Amino acid sequence: MRRPALYSSSRPAPAQQETPAAQPAPETAATSPAPSRRSRLSASSPMLLWAAIAVLAALLATSLVLNLKPSQRRITQQDINAAVLKTLETQNLPSEYAKAYENIRPSVVRVVSYVKKSRVKDDKALRGHGAKPKPLGPAQGADGNAADDDEIEAGVGTGVVIVDKGIILTNLHVVSGSDTVKVTFFDGLEATATVTGVQPENDLAVLQAQKIPDDMIAATMRSAGDLLPGDKVLAVGYPFGIGPSASGGIVSGLKRSFRSPEGKQEMSNLIQFDAAANPGNSGGPLVTMDGEVVGIVTAILNPTPARTFLGIGFAVPIENAASAAGLPPF
Incomplete structure (x- = not known):
């Protein structure tokens, strides 16, 4: 630890030589007072310097407090609401679907x-x-x-x-x-x-x-266990080869069953959604508004030969899809 500076008191004056008794001091010397200890402190004395610094610091602190105090103002909820409203009026924010x-x-x-x-x-x-x-x-x-x-x-x-x-x-x-x-x-x-x-x-x-982009980004998967009817979802894919295309909607139901038109296979525990999906969307992701995958689009319900979207689509929950790839469950 650095030792503090130590300051000693002023040195005592050297002892005066004795004056012969036979020669008295001049009258002026007898009448002048002896020099005091205070008079021996010079302007460069450390004690005076530290005292001056302390006074200046106190004055500066007082000045800052006096100057800052009037400018302080408490932010109210009204101020926050006004700022948010101003932002909404002056900036075009992307929609939830666009962000997803x-x-x-x-x-x-x-x-x-x-x-x-x-x-x-x-x-x-x-x-x-x-x-x-x-x-x-x-x-x-x-x-x-x-x-x-x-x-x-x-x-x-x-x-x-x-x-x-x-x-x-x-x-x-x-x-x-x-x-x-x-x-x-x-x-x-x-x-x-x-x-x-x-x-x-x-x-x-x-x-x-066999080849991938240098900046390949994998999707974020999220459990479908907390999905509820009415939650917003987005289907992304290549309907009729056109794309990538996006369509928005909501979760219409959970734990649905679907049998293929050929009647060869019946799937269960499906997510029903109403975001538009057509042939070509198969295999595409069904995502939340955070862009997280909750299902894989797999089928649409259409009893007519057209096999186009009538408002009911189905997706396999991502838990099942992840297990197909050998990934651990959520």
Whole structure:
């Protein structure tokens, strides 16, 4: 510890020589008073300097208190309300749906299944192939001049990246029966993907992309256990190959059951929602207003041959979808 400076008192004056008794001091010397201790303190004395500093500090503190006190003002709730109202009037804030879309967009991929042309000629080979619908416009290789080993698009769907290493969730019916699967990421990168896992009872498939973007962002998943009817949700995907497209709605019901139009499979414990979904949305994420995935869009209810959206869609809860990829439950 640094030792404080120590200051000693003024040195005593040297002892005066004795004056011979025979020679008395002059009269002026006898009448002048002896120099006092106080008179020996010079202007440079440390004691005087410290005293002056203390006085100046006290004066400065008093001045600051006097100057600040009148300017202080308590902020009231009325002031806060006025500031918030001013912000709302002068700035255009994004909607809840827009923020949710912005959060999930980097994790959504376009999934396209391809089959060899030789298989297209055999209707039985593609019977039951669920990768529908075909994207708008002519299919690749459909000009009739391609070799039988060339591949053409069989259908398009959607997927969502759940692990930043390129692990993607989609619907099984999007990729079943395909010879090749390709995914397109948010930045335009196209990569071949392989099916690494399936969960037929929930119409789910897990893909592994062979290439991924450098800045790959995986979606955030959230348990669907606390969802309630009326909660806002957003469906993102590639309806009819157009996208990515977003549609907003609410949770219409929980623990619903659905049987495919072919009657081959019945799924249960589904999330019912009314955000618009059409063929091509299959495999896409159903997200909350925070952009967190609570389900994978898997089916729409339409008793007519059109198979388009009539207001009732279904999604597999993310708990089931995550287990398909071998991820731990929430």
